[in-house]
Amino acid sequence: MYRRKKDHKRGITYSLMLVGDAGTGKTTFANNLLEMGIFPHQYKIEAPKLPENSRVKVVKPTMVLSYNSKNGIPSHMARFDAACEHFEPGVTITSTSMEILTGQEQPSSRSSVSSDSSSMTQNGGVNADKIAFSLVKTHGLGENLDNTLCFDEITAFLEQQFDQVLAEETRIKRNPRFEDTRVHVALYFIPPTGHGLREMDVEMMKRLSRFTNVLPIIARADSFTKDELAKFKKQIMDDIERFSVPVYKFEVDPEEDDFETIEENQALAMLQPFAVMCSDERNDNGQFVRKYPWGEVRVDDDSFSDLRVLKNVLFGSHFQEFKDTTHNFLYENYRAEKLSSVSDWDVDKTGDSTADKRNSAAPSLSNFASLITTGQFKSSNSLAIPPRSDTPTTPDSREISQGTDMDSPGLRQVSQSIRRGNEEIIHNIKSSPRTSAPGSPDKSKLRNISETVPYVLKHERIIAKQQKLEELEAQSARELQKRIHDLEKRAADLKLRERLLRQQHLNGSNTSLSSRNSSTAQVAPVQSKLKKEESVTDLASIVSGRA
Numbered sequence: 001m002y003r004r005k006k007d008h009k010r011g012i013t014y015s016l017m018l019v020g021d022a023g024t025g026k027t028t029f030a031n032n033l034l035e036m037g038i039f040p041h042q043y044k045i046e047a048p049k050l051p052e053n054s055r056v057k058v059v060k061p062t063m064v065l066s067y068n069s070k071n072g073i074p075s076h077m078a079r080f081d082a083a084c085e086h087f088e089p090g091v092t093i094t095s096t097s098m099e100i101l102t103g104q105e106q107p108s109s110r111s112s113v114s115s116d117s118s119s120m121t122q123n124g125g126v127n128a129d130k131i132a133f134s135l136v137k138t139h140g141l142g143e144n145l146d147n148t149l150c151f152d153e154i155t156a157f158l159e160q161q162f163d164q165v166l167a168e169e170t171r172i173k174r175n176p177r178f179e180d181t182r183v184h185v186a187l188y189f190i191p192p193t194g195h196g197l198r199e200m201d202v203e204m205m206k207r208l209s210r211f212t213n214v215l216p217i218i219a220r221a222d223s224f225t226k227d228e229l230a231k232f233k234k235q236i237m238d239d240i241e242r243f244s245v246p247v248y249k250f251e252v253d254p255e256e257d258d259f260e261t262i263e264e265n266q267a268l269a270m271l272q273p274f275a276v277m278c279s280d281e282r283n284d285n286g287q288f289v290r291k292y293p294w295g296e297v298r299v300d301d302d303s304f305s306d307l308r309v310l311k312n313v314l315f316g317s318h319f320q321e322f323k324d325t326t327h328n329f330l331y332e333n334y335r336a337e338k339l340s341s342v343s344d345w346d347v348d349k350t351g352d353s354t355a356d357k358r359n360s361a362a363p364s365l366s367n368f369a370s371l372i373t374t375g376q377f378k379s380s381n382s383l384a385i386p387p388r389s390d391t392p393t394t395p396d397s398r399e400i401s402q403g404t405d406m407d408s409p410g411l412r413q414v415s416q417s418i419r420r421g422n423e424e425i426i427h428n429i430k431s432s433p434r435t436s437a438p439g440s441p442d443k444s445k446l447r448n449i450s451e452t453v454p455y456v457l458k459h460e461r462i463i464a465k466q467q468k469l470e471e472l473e474a475q476s477a478r479e480l481q482k483r484i485h486d487l488e489k490r491a492a493d494l495k496l497r498e499r500l501l502r503q504q505h506l507n508g509s510n511t512s513l514s515s516r517n518s519s520t521a522q523v524a525p526v527q528s529k530l531k532k533e534e535s536v537t538d539l540a541s542i543v544s545g546r547a
Ligand SMILES: Nc1nc2c(ncn2[C@@H]2O[C@H](COP(=O)(O)OP(=O)(O)OP(=O)(O)O)[C@@H](O)[C@H]2O)c(=O)[nH]1
Pocket: 020, 021, 022, 023, 024, 025, 026, 027, 028, 029, 041, 042, 138, 139, 140, 219, 220, 221, 222, 223, 276, 277, 278, 279, 280
């Protein structure tokens, strides 16, 4: 009852993630889904002007949750500039928080979100008056030469949301204002190539599936004829089977499900992957349409687009199902894995905490501290990004504090503050009283876990952040080094050229003197003077950074 009351007041949390290549129509889809023009397109500063949807209210404007780029700049907000096209954009994850009203008595609207509200309640979907909805978007995927950076960042982001819930759950005193930010569904936009899945699609969907329900979506469905679309859908489903991609499937359980659910799920399974067509334009009746030179088509017309069905699945029939699968299956699996990795720590090797070891398989606060100080801390599911072969090995902490030729004051400062925070946590753990609680061993084990896990997770997050910063630092140092090397090389070339010209000039004047050829004597110094000036200008431009 208490929980329901709280849900009623705050709204049921629900989070949807849009993942896919740039230009596949994620922004347009988001605007169509909510029937609002809140999401501006890339490289457009202004959001499209669409009438507001009275049932949707933006609670927190779009903000960057996480980003990673080799240049250290999130590029998705930048104006398009062809001169900067060679920069790799990395990946950026943004989120927009909204409140969606679902109650019957709300002001009427053309919104499908609202028109589906009755089905939400009837189908056992949404039971509260509002949904606290978060729309998470990824930017930059598929735009990098090497997209592994994007895979790692997106997966780490999803894992972090699980970690936050796990840390909160295991805390003795919980935070009543804790916000659950786990992503319940990810829509993966497949570009309309007509050639089945790409390696990148398979890899990304596999990674997402560990942390959320993945629905593959065919973007820009109007690119196909009816037959082509049917073939493409089949190809995608074949690839999903062939490469064992664990996407969400509309399965039926004849023993559990009622007749209606079985029918509905079978129909949805036949339709999968959903093919959507979206647009920012509306006709005179306020319906979203795509206008072509030969006519216009409504985006929610079931004969051309699965948009309406998809909306219904997301906010109606499968709303609760997605939430349940995320929590009961994906999160529970993750939690079991993580906790068992915590209790698997090899305490033997520390050699000094044998008493604790006998009492509990899980580390106590004191042996956790000793594991860290002796460097024997390990977790098979560490959040920390594994060092890549092409990045230099992480510099030792002493190296960092002494300063190397990779100096970058801003990054170093942040890195050092993280390190200080890290040391503080370890210090707190060390100075905490020992927790060998009297009572049953199970109780003490639980207590140990609840005291240790939040620290472990925080520690791992700190390490991950630190590693990311150090990677960025190493990358910028490498680029700087390369630039210095190039400049030095060009400066040496210019010096050589200048010396040659001077020599030529001297030779020329000697010859002119001896041969008394007045015409050569006049032309040669002018030419060499010009060349010399040219070279000096070149050098100046290089020094000023224009080279
Ligand atoms: N033909 C067609 N074009 C579409 C469709 N949906 C969107 N577009 C167009 O595709 C272009 C890119 O759409 P966006 O919604 O900005 O794509 P995005 O995936 O958000 O792109 P990024 O913001 O770069 O990640 C725009 O010109 C849209 O009008 C569609 O269903 N069919």
